[in-house]
Amino acid sequence: MSISPFLRSPFTDITGGMVSQQMMGTCQKQEMRYMDCLEAYGLDRGKMKCGHLFEDYHECQTKTKQFKRFMAMRRERDRQIAEGKLKGDQKYVSPRVDSF
Known part of the structure; x- marks a missing residue:
């Protein structure tokens, strides 16, 4: 992973923010x-x-x-459906709004 440019100039200082998360990115902090x-x-x-x-x-x-957490939850739900623990409308019940 290269952090500093090979050749430093005023142009690299001006355009350095384009490849970072500081311009409206979600991972700024x-x-x-x-x-x-x-x-x-x-x-x-x-x-x-x-x-x-x-x-x-x-x-x-x-x-x-x-994503790994999501896939684990999906596998568990599929396992419960296959075992017959979840039936009918309970198969695809959405989680509560604040659970994500």
Whole structure:
């Protein structure tokens, strides 16, 4: 993962925000915490010291844990349908509004 540009110029400073989450992105806070940590420790030590912040930022972007949770819930519902525990209208009952 390359964070700093190979050649730095005023053009790279102006356009640097285009590839970040700071321009109306959903992961602004996580990215800023990670970048602040990298700035404090430097690039080499920061990758090790700020790993937990990078994991939070990466999860915010990719939502892999959220998708795995969703798939686990779907498998459990399919298992219950196959066993006959859920029948009729109970098969596809939507979760409560605040449960997501």
